[in-house]
Amino acid sequence: MALIKAELLKLRTTRLWWVMLAVTIAYVLLQLGLTIGFAGQGGGPNGQPIFPGRDTVPFQELMWGLGASGALFPMILGVVMMTAEYRYQTITTTFLTTPRRERVVVAKLGAGVVVGLAFGLVVLALTAVAVAVSVPLSHGELVLSAKILRIAAGVLAVLVLYTLFGVGLGALIKNQLGAIVAAVVWVFIIEALVNAIPALRPVGKWTPAGAGSAVTNSGVDLGLGTDYLLPAWAGAVVLLGYAVLFSAVASATTIRRDIT
Template sequence: MNLVRSELLKIRTTSTWWIFGLITLPLWALTALINWLQTDALANSDFGEMSADQEAQIEASRAVESLAANVYTNGQFFGLLIVMLLGIIVVTSEFFHQTVTTTFLTVPHRTAVMVAKLVAAAVVAMLFWLATTVLNLIFGALVMSSVDLGSQLGSGAVWRATALNGLAYLLWSVLGVGLGVLIRSQIGATVTGILLYLGGAVGAAIAIGILANRWGDWINDLQVLVPSLASSLMVSGTDIPGNPPRWAGAAVLIGYAVVAGAIGALTMRRRDIS
């Protein structure tokens, strides 16, 4: 516990956490506006004639459970990126400020230091999730009422999506710490993390769509292997036809986090830090 408190103190006594907090708020507001417009369009628009597969996907997306889960997990896309970057900085700041040698001289058990950093990053990630969840409960109730669907706060799908959203925040903080251990340069790890996250969300989605048109719809199931897409999948209120099941997204993300944490711990134990 002393090690965890020490790591939390390092975070709390720097400007990093509140700078990321200030960045998170406008990004949350932007996605809130987009989700409001999207919810209104799905709830009230007539999409005309379309193929049977497209109609099934639209109907699943405009289901009350799916709409509610989407607005009550608002801000996830940028929120997960923020907590991943915080996880990276928890590790790389030690190398950037050249305090890592002092840390390991004080606490020679490197695995314990790694675990403390993982726990500290997870605690901060949970605080970010809690803050955005409070905002979402207010915002989501207003949006759902505006489209005459009620708040849906009594729906199990809403609370399940909210809890899985918290799990996603936790797992992405672990992924950030693991990446920070592998790439000790703060700038290098940050840029790599952003490229992997955004590239995975946008680039992989485009590539999978192109390949699916050429080789068949089974290619769409591969999107679950992309961490940023798996995160979105796991908080959907209902299973969308043509997409992998929600539990698969959670399982894949947990697998990535376990591997990242294990590799990070082994790397920190064996790597020369002089």
């Protein structure tokens, strides 16, 4: 616990965490605003609305899942939590202070969980405000169903997972710029293509993005299809598996690496 507190202290003494938080807020607000603005309007197949009307329950379920779209930014923060130690050569002092490197890695992962949860809670708070304002203005009735709770829990899980992914990626790729570029390419190119191309979807459903979409799936088809996704419980299991995998990668690469 002392090491986790130390890692969080390192993070709090830099400006990057609140910059990433501000960018996350802006990005999620953009997603929420676009969904609210285009809700109920045509443009889908056979002239059907792309997004459900603001007075419907599917609209609320869709809104609650949008927070997962901001997962890139806590992931970048996770990368920096690891790679900044190498960039500024503080990793030597860290490992001299705590020679058992696996404890340092576990502490960084523990701090990553806290960061992911904090970002997730902020995102869910923004979503709650957006839903609470937009639905009554459209004469809809606010609901808090078991499905919405599952979607909200999925958003938290996705943001935590991607933060851990960032820590693991930073342990694997010491170069900070290289690790951040790899993270962006993974989210915006590799996972986006794999989950958008129908022929690749049998593989895409097993990626972190596919598993996260399964957990936060509202059942609303936005043109990419949702029938290929895993069940929500299976998506949660896959997310947990990736978290374990990222932890193992982070531990194995950092413990065995020569840092001199």
